[in-house]
Amino acid sequence: MDNRSPSSTRARILEVAGPIFAEKGRRETTIRDIVQAAGVNQAAVNYHFRDKDGLYAEVLRVAVHGGLKTESEEGAPAEQRLRELVRASVQRFYDHERQGWQTRLMMxxxxxxxxxxVTLMDEIVGHIMPRVSRIVAELNPALDDEQRWLCCHSLxxxxNGMPKAEFFLERSRPGWLNRPAAERAQQLTDHIxxxxxxxxxxxx
Amino acid sequence: MDNRSPSSTRARILEVAGPIFAEKGRRETTIRDIVQAAGVNQAAVNYHFRDKDGLYAEVLRVAVHGGLKTESEEGAPAEQRLRELVRASVQRFYDHERQGWQTRLMMxxxxxxxxxxVTLMDEIVGHIMPRVSRIVAELNPALDDEQRWLCCHSLxxxxNGMPKAEFFLERSRPGWLNRPAAERAQQLTDHIxxxxxxxxxxxx
DNA sequence: AGAAATTTCAAACGCTAGTTTGAAATGCAT
DNA sequence: ATGCATTTCAAACTAGCGTTTGAAATTTCT
Incomplete structure (x- = not known):
């Protein structure tokens, strides 16, 4: 069917599994869903990834490592770096084509x-926390360690919380979800x- | 077994189903889990609630309506009312004995x-939003409608986001989860x- | 080219889930 | 007490899941 890459069976499975896992959840996703989407045989998952959990672990691994690629412009002032950080985080939720599923999976x-x-979590935290911590420290040098730490997590x-709670936004202001995604992303970014x-x- | 109430089969099912659904999730929870915990027969769920989804809908209904009972002290200054609102919200996460499962289910x-x-969501929003909106309006009368609305949802x-992300707190400050729950709740409440x-x- | 290893495949296995069934037990009016 | 409706029960049914299997197809290596 969709043959844009002469990928092996293993690669095709890995390619389609991510979005499906993100959409339906680990438990609700069936191997049959995946192999059908990939156009491969039932047993292929078990052959290439040992079992369903093996496939899931691999999907998670590539999703996390794919999301950890960020180039930071350390020269800019803290305020601008914060805006950029927020923009990138919010954008992830609305970029369903490229990487939206990765965010859903993380959620x-x-x-x-x-x-x-759990094993990958330390990598994630270790990757993003120092950046955020530096931004907060520059914005308010008077904060002590603990306060700065809590502010990082607040941020x-x-x-993550606002874009995910768009249901509630819609409920208290009907019509919100009808606005184009780019506009919503922009507005949330500005507000946050x-x-x-x-x-x-x-x-x- | 636990016979504190001479409840009917239906009531016993409803009583045990909530915590189980909250703990394991709607899909992962099996009817056999529930009927075993309730000490009733397999078919009882289907008889009294038509099917599994019928039971779940009923559990959700009573959980939501149980959580909507709040007495607000409208006389107090806005700052104090905000603190009380935050305290109550955070507390829910740590009060596993009484109502913790309801919060988990909502999450x-x-x-x-x-x-x-989705049907119940309007009730929830309609119940809590006016209170929050009034607090925010008093704290900063200069905000326009849209800004106030976004601030409410930020709050x-x-x-909800901070207590739920305790995993991350623990990862960036190992030992956090070892502190007593009351202390964590207090600290998060203060910070938020x-x-x-x-x-x-x-x-x- | 031919042999060996790898990969793909259709089919079936075992298990667990939600649901159905029909009879037994219970409650409740007359 | 008797008859009828309601509730409980053990057991079986159906469907969908992850996994296994062994043979066929393909690739790789000499």
Whole structure:
């Protein structure tokens, strides 16, 4: 069917499995869903990945490592770097074509972490926390360690929580979800940036 | 076994089903889990609730309506009311004995809403939003409608997001989860309150 | 080219889930 | 007490899941 790459069976499975796992969840996704989408045989998953969990662990691994590629412009002022961080985080939720499924998968893992994910978590935290921490420290040098640490998590929790709660946004302001995705992303980015800048700058 | 109430089969099922659904998820929970915990027959669920989804919808209904009972002290100043709102929201996460399972169930629904939940969502939003909106309006009368609306959702998203992301807190500060729950709840409540007060008061 | 290893495939196996069934037990009016 | 409706029960049914299997097809190596 879709033959844009002369990929092996293994590669085709890996390619289609990510979005399906993200969409339906690890448990709800069936091997039959995946092999049908990939156009390969039932047993292919078990042959190439040992079992369903093996496939899932591999999907998770490439998703995490794919998401950890960020180039940071360290020269810019903290305020601008924060805006960029927020923009990138929010954007992920609306970029369904490229990497949206990776974010969905992470959200599911946050809800109930799987064994392979816990192993990868340290990598994620170690990758993003230093950047955020530096931004917060520059925005408000008066904060002590613990306050800065909590502010970092407030910021990240915010970037993930708001886009995910769009249901609620829609409920309290019907029509929100009808706006184009780019506009929603822009508006959330602006608000979160301003909200967190005000908070970090003015806290205590 | 536990016979504190001479409840009917139907009531016993309804009583044990909530925590189990919250713990294992709607799909992963089996009817056999529930009937075993309730000490009733297999077919009882299908007889009293038509099918598994019927039971789930009923569990969700009572959980939501049980959670909507809040007495608000409208006389207090906005700052204090915000603190109380945050405290109550955070507390829910740590109160596993009484109502913890209801919160877990809501979090699962936020992740991927079920059909019956969508119906109940308007009730939830309609119940809590006016209160929050009034608090925000008093804290910063200069905000326009849209800004106030976004701040409300920032606040609520924050109250839910931070406690749920304790995994990340633990990863970036090992030992966090070893502290007693009451202390963690207190610390998060303090931080979220201060963070959001600074944000709402100082935004734009 | 021919042999060996690897990969693909259709089919079936074992298991667990939700649901159905029909009879037995219970409650409740007359 | 008797008859009828409701509720409980053990057991079986159906469907879908992950996995296994052994042979066929393909690739790789000498």
């Amino acid at each position: 599911r893992e946050l809800e109930e972490p799987s064994a392979p994910f 990240m929790s915010h970037c 940036s301003r909200f967190c800048l005000a908070a970090i700058g003015g806290i205590e | 699962r629904e936020l992740e991927e809403p079920s059909a019956p939940f 609520m998203s924050h109250c 309150s201060r963070f959001c007060l600074a944000a709402i008061g100082g935004i734009e």
